[in-house]
Amino acid sequence: MAKKSEEVDLSELKIPQHVAIIMDGNGRWAKKRMLPRNMGHRAGAKTMEDICEDAWDLGIKYLTLYAFSTENWKRSEEEVSGIMDLLRKYLVDCIERSAKNNMRVRIIGDRTALAPDIQEKIVNLEEASKGYTGLNLTIAINYGGRDELRRAVRGMVEEASRGELDADKVTEDFISSRLDTRELPDPDLLIRTSGEERLSNYLIWQLAYTEFYFTDCLWPDFDKKELIKAVRYFNGRDRRFGGV
Ligand code: FPP
16 A cells, blocks of 8 residues: 555656766765675665666666766775676676666776776676667766866867867867767766765766755665655756756
């Protein structure tokens, strides 16, 4: 019965097309349980899997998750290699899951700094899932918003110096088309878990008109109920995109 009334409510909700998430709090989740930090990341990776299905159930079309930032290399070698091993497993397992869920997976960020076998696993997953028409899952790995802009600007300067890019061509849409997210609409809703309220270099260009939702919930505890709370918050916002 409870489920039914929830469904009725949901049918009245405006669903954001694209939700971006900063998945924070794995370390604290593990610490609370006296577990090593990498157990928190393991639990976080499981939440990543579940939330893709929940997002699609709600009608979300694009989900973009921040899994590893350009700054995360500063963590201990043990933690970084633990996350990289989780990533290896995730990328391989995700091939089957993407087929089951009709989910298209893209990876953004500078993959050239990742181990060669991880780069290969990324290509395999992107190739295997490119025909699927359900959820568009994007995972940011070795991603930083400033680094993404740096790489885009660098590409443009190189083209211009070969005489292949005219300055008049550089519109906002053109810049968007040169970013890692070129195939995605801008996010409608950003969620950050664990009580922190900052962007941490995530999608800094793309989030210009996005609504922000912050929750104290730690990422491994984030579930469909929490996602619905965020969508309800989004419904209470009046998006004017700079108009009145
Ligand atoms: C933040 O928690 C989390 C990250 C560093 C990124 C998210 C990583 C995962 C969900 C797991 C990795 C999964 C894959 C598939 C790569 P934190 O460590 O900053 O938490 P804390 O702030 O409580 O210490």
